[in-house]
Amino acid sequence: MERAQLLLAASTFAGLGTAALTAWIQRSVNRPLPKTAATWEFEASRRIALRKGNSAYRWFEPIVDELSQWYRRGGKLPKLATQLVSAGEPLPWKPEEFLAVKLVEGLIGGGIGFMLGFLMGGPGLGVVLAVAATAFLQYNAVSSVAKKAESRTSLVKRRLPFAVDLMALMLEAGGGLMDGLNTLVRDLRGHPLGDELSIIVSEINLGRPLNESLQRFQQRVPDDDVAELVFMVNKGNEFGTPMAQTFRLQAEQMRLKRSQWAEKAAGTAQVNIVLPGMVIMIACLIIIGAPFILGALGI
DSSP states (O other), X not given: OHHHHHHHHHHHHHHHXXXXXXXXXXXXXXXXXXXXXXXXXXHHHHHHHHHHHOHHHHHSHHHHHHHHHHHTTSSOHHHHHHHHHHTTOSSOOOHHHHHHHHHHHHHHHHHHHHHHHHHXXXXXXXXXXXXXXXXXXHHHHHHHHHHHHHHHHHHHHHHHHHHHHHHHHHHHTTOOHHHHHHHHHHHTTTSHHHHHHHHHHHHHHTTOOHHHHHHHHHHHSOOHHHHHHHHHHHHHHHXXXXXXXXXXXXXXXXXXXXXXXXXXXXXXXXXXXHHHHHXXXXXXXXXXXXXXXXXXXXX
16 A cells, blocks of 8 residues: 555656646747847847757757756867867857757657667666667767868868968969969869868958958867968068968978878888788798698698
């Protein structure tokens, strides 16, 4: 009798808690939201862009805001913020919002996993699949951003020496800085470097100083070559050094660094190929000498 009463009380409390949580989520989701925003209302415009671009944020924005408060106490937010920018993320995420949305998406996936596990093997399997699905989706979202940021930075790094060399040639031929940037944007359309240069051109056309635009470019693409180029151009502009000379020197330094990198890579490859070469040589000797050895042994 006491056990039945305990089960009834537990069921009652669980039902009331579920009803309260459902009511809170329903009120939060159905609350009126602004549909438009003036161009100067950056935060409202940013949130509207997130609602249009992500379904989980649109339906669970209040829950995302609550979860974001938890993530702000972590120590990985600056790194994730840099990775989101470097990855060229089209939506204007804050890092804590990105983590919160991916957690919500993971919980939704975990709920689906729980139902599948419950149908296949009972509640135990359901809980295991729910936890595994939530953890995997959260980890995969963060790791995919890091990989995309690394890949995009690598693409910019590979194409940058050619862009700097072409810029130096156009400046030496009498062209202007904006003419050279516009030419590079046209030639590199669809490439990450072309997208970054397009942002620089847009910012300069809107009145942002060249040094600030280049600094923002360096923040979006955290690479040593980019940092060196930005430093050289800003210093040359500050001290009145001709832009053509600055870009020519930087192009020569980049070519030298690429040749040194190629020599280092060749030396590393030569060392790494020694062991596979020895294994192949031993295998060839065994294949050639095996018939003679077997014949001598009378096999």
